[in-house]
Amino acid sequence: MKDYLRSILRSALKQFDLSEEELPDIQIEKPNQPGHGDSASNIALNLSSVLKTNPRSIAEEIVQKLEYDPKKIKAVEIAGPGFINFRYAEDYLYDELQHVLKQGRDFGKTATLSGNRILIEFVSANPTGPLTVGHGRNAVLGDTVARLLEWTGAEVDREYYFNNAGRQMRILGQSVRARYLQELGREAALPEDGYEGEYISEIARSLVEEHGESLLNVDDTTAFKEKAEQLIFEEIQATLQRMNIRMDSFFNEQEVYDDGSIEKVIETFRKQDLAYDKDGATWFRTTRFGKDKDTVLIKSSGEPTYRLPDIAYHANKLDRGYNQCIDVFGADHIDTYPDVLSGIEALGYDRSRVDVIVYQFVTIVKEGKPFKMSTRKANFITLDELMDEVGPDITRFFFLMRAPNTHLEFDVAEAKAEGEKNPVFYLQYAHARIHSILRKVEQEYAFEDAPELERLTHESEKKLIKSIIRFPEMIQSAAESREPHRMINYLDDLASHFTSFYHDCRILGEKEQLVQARTVLAEATARVLANGLTILGISAPEQM
RNA sequence: GCGCCCGUAGCUCAACUGGAUAGAGCAACGGCCUUCUAAGCCGUAGGUUACAGGUUCGACUCCUGUCGGGCGUACCA
Numbered sequence: 001m002k003d004y005l006r007s008i009l010r011s012a013l014k015q016f017d018l019s020e021e022e023l024p025d026i027q028i029e030k031p032n033q034p035g036h037g038d039s040a041s042n043i044a045l046n047l048s049s050v051l052k053t054n055p056r057s058i059a060e061e062i063v064q065k066l067e068y069d070p071k072k073i074k075a076v077e078i079a080g081p082g083f084i085n086f087r088y089a090e091d092y093l094y095d096e097l098q099h100v101l102k103q104g105r106d107f108g109k110t111a112t113l114s115g116n117r118i119l120i121e122f123v124s125a126n127p128t129g130p131l132t133v134g135h136g137r138n139a140v141l142g143d144t145v146a147r148l149l150e151w152t153g154a155e156v157d158r159e160y161y162f163n164n165a166g167r168q169m170r171i172l173g174q175s176v177r178a179r180y181l182q183e184l185g186r187e188a189a190l191p192e193d194g195y196e197g198e199y200i201s202e203i204a205r206s207l208v209e210e211h212g213e214s215l216l217n218v219d220d221t222t223a224f225k226e227k228a229e230q231l232i233f234e235e236i237q238a239t240l241q242r243m244n245i246r247m248d249s250f251f252n253e254q255e256v257y258d259d260g261s262i263e264k265v266i267e268t269f270r271k272q273d274l275a276y277d278k279d280g281a282t283w284f285r286t287t288r289f290g291k292d293k294d295t296v297l298i299k300s301s302g303e304p305t306y307r308l309p310d311i312a313y314h315a316n317k318l319d320r321g322y323n324q325c326i327d328v329f330g331a332d333h334i335d336t337y338p339d340v341l342s343g344i345e346a347l348g349y350d351r352s353r354v355d356v357i358v359y360q361f362v363t364i365v366k367e368g369k370p371f372k373m374s375t376r377k378a379n380f381i382t383l384d385e386l387m388d389e390v391g392p393d394i395t396r397f398f399f400l401m402r403a404p405n406t407h408l409e410f411d412v413a414e415a416k417a418e419g420e421k422n423p424v425f426y427l428q429y430a431h432a433r434i435h436s437i438l439r440k441v442e443q444e445y446a447f448e449d450a451p452e453l454e455r456l457t458h459e460s461e462k463k464l465i466k467s468i469i470r471f472p473e474m475i476q477s478a479a480e481s482r483e484p485h486r487m488i489n490y491l492d493d494l495a496s497h498f499t500s501f502y503h504d505c506r507i508l509g510e511k512e513q514l515v516q517a518r519t520v521l522a523e524a525t526a527r528v529l530a531n532g533l534t535i536l537g538i539s540a541p542e543q544m
Numbered sequence: 545g546c547g548c549c550c551g552u553a554g555c556u557c558a559a560c561u562g563g564a565u566a567g568a569g570c571a572a573c574g575g576c577c578u579u580c581u582a583a584g585c586c587g588u589a590g591g592u593u594a595c596a597g598g599u600u601c602g603a604c605u606c607c608u609g610u611c612g613g614g615c616g617u618a619c620c621a
Contacts, residue, residue: 029560032567042563048601055601080564081601126621168621281619292546299619306621331615334548360549361614365556402557405549407614409556414570422583423569429583437580477560489558492568499584508580522580544583 002028002473004072005039005086012065013043018050030470037077037085038466044082055082093462094453096469100524108471108531113479114153119317120146122328123240123247124161127232128172129197131239131383134330137362137408139383140399140537141484142328143245145357147535148479148487157322158246161313163253163306164229171195173225179204180224184213199235203228239383243392244537256312262304265312265347266297274346289342307336311343318349326482328357357482359404365411390415393538397424400484400536423492427529428541430495434526435542437507438519444508447516455517460501464521467497471528475535484536491532498525 006026013023024046031040044059051058059082066076074089100107122142125135146156163169175195181188183204190196207215207227215223240247256262266282269275274285280300284307287294297308317325327337341351364371364381371381387395394415401423402408415422456465470490478486507518530540 027563029563031564032559033564036564040564045563045601083564163621166621279619283619293617296619301619303619305619331549333616333621335616336621358549406557407550411556414556417570425583426569429581433581433584440580474560481561485558486560489560489568496568500586502580503576503585506580544581 001039001072001088001092001469005041008066008068009041009043009062009084011067012062015065016051016061024050031083031085036079036083037075038088039086041084041086042082044078044084048082058082059084088466090454090457090462093465093469094456097453097456097465097520097524100468100527101520104527105531107527108475108535109151109153110472110476111153112476113149116149116154116324117322118146118149118154118156118324118326119159119320119322120149120156120326120328121159121161121251121317123236123245124329125236126163126168127229127236128168129195129232130199131236133362133364133381133383133386133410136243136383136386136395137359137399138328138330139240139243139245140396141357141359141404142326143243144396144400144484144487144536145326145328145479145482147537148475148482148484151475151535152479157248159249159251159317160247161251161253163309164225165254169225169229170221172200172228173221175200176203176207176224176228177221180207180215183208184216186216199232200228203231206231235384239387242387243383243396251313251316253309253313256309256316261312261316262308265308265315265343268347269297272346284339284343286339286342289338289345291338295339307339307343310336310340311347314340314344314354315347315349318344318353322353324353324355326355326357328359331358331360334358355482357404360407362399362408362410365409365413367413370409386412393428394422394424396537397488401488403483403485423488424538425544427491427495427533428539429544430498431526431529431533431540432542432544433502434498434522434529437522438526440508441515441519445512445515445519447512447519451516451520452513453517453520455514456521458501458505460497460504461518461521464494464497464501464525467494468524468528471532487532487535491529491536494525494528494532498522498529 005028009026013026024043026041026043027046028039028041031037044055044062047058048055056078059078063076063078063084068076070089072089072092073086075087077085077087079085103109120142123131123135123139125131131139143158146158149156171191171193172195174191178188178190178194179201183201203224207224237247266275269284274288275297276283276285281296282298283294284297285294295307296305298304314325329337337356341354344354345351364386383395389412390398398410398415399408456462471494474487474490478484478490501521505518507515507522509515510518533540
């Protein structure tokens, strides 16, 4: 519908004396006030500065020249300072409603991004411990944005980037070794900054089981590190799977060392005088990109900082034929990404091909109090513990509920509450309730003729239809903005329109044609709820 | 100090990327169950959108400044 309105407005505007540049984008939006129609355009207001006339008379002129299909648009009005308001024709609503059932599981899919190959990188937690709630927001955001993009026609791959070398992993190996020795009754101290979590002891115990005392005199921590990595990764994957997330690939940072791309990056930078040596280290001239300090790429110890492989990794992603890469990371990493962008730009890539979703921190609220966490200290809530308490559906929902770029308060008590307080149930309940009715309809009726949708004339029925058919546009806007919470807000609104309809209009016990028409409406609602919940990765039960 | 993000009803948050009278959910108050799931519906109350300026037909949204909170500001990841 938006496209249709844009096209008829555009042809009306052709009759004005305007150049292409003077013509502003035609915006179509859904007015807040129902009295203002179903769609509205502010085009006349935007044109008033160009044409130097008052917007109302421009609107009048546009409307005069407007040609539209009465099967789609019932009325066009000018209101307020110069808005053009459109009211949809009933026929249009009924036609669209038919489509919903015809398309079924695919209703909502568009081809907006078809032909695009997108790589979305998320979670990317190093295997030093179980996933925590902080990773949870990352994981769910990344996966859901991926689903949204898939629904708009893009081909999306999910990738997990990790590093199993470096200091943290060394300390991990040392920590496991210390616990292993302790398990066997030997004296051993955790290294400084060692990992204190109980899972370290579990890894140590499984080493005791496998190798008995044979590792007692092994000073090298490699065996401990590798076992830890293996077990922790298994656990991470199990956790992700439990959250309904499947990665397409895992990328080890080591690869960009092994294939020589690290050196290539440095070389290319040097050629452009973007890299230089100072104090035994190699620096990236980030000042040239507007930063007030240059950045170390290779420490004087000879070890690269994480920025260097990060740049090489992004180049690698773009080289693999993705036209767009999306990274998901927490606010604490915000400083690194301008350097990565500068880096790939220096390598000759268009920086707009890398896009970033930054999310703010999660505060877990337990018993009314916020809970501060740190992975290294044993003081954290794992994602698994959270899912043990509230289940995967609610976990996903709560992480998606808020705009990414705002702090998220996850109130465990609220999440655990049955019904009333809990927004997830509201959606699932509406869905289950519809299916309960559909089961009864199936038992009692056998419709033979095509449904007469024009019998849906009640105000609540029409509002519900309008809400339903907005779904595809909703997906597009959530995908484009990378803000899954919009989908939640929409579904909530849809469910609320349904329950109003449910209270105003009965389905069973009415005249057969009306039963049939309302059944179609209910079915379409359930369809959209189910499709929407699928995008969110949340189940849509038919019974509760 | 500097950089990024945030500040909206008592609490947690929306507001379609600059649109018309700022909306939901909890919490409070008042109604609604011999009829399709009351895990629900309807209503009342609650606001100078932190504050002060500016930009324009129009600002919660953009710009400047102030105050308050979070994160970063490493040859850690």
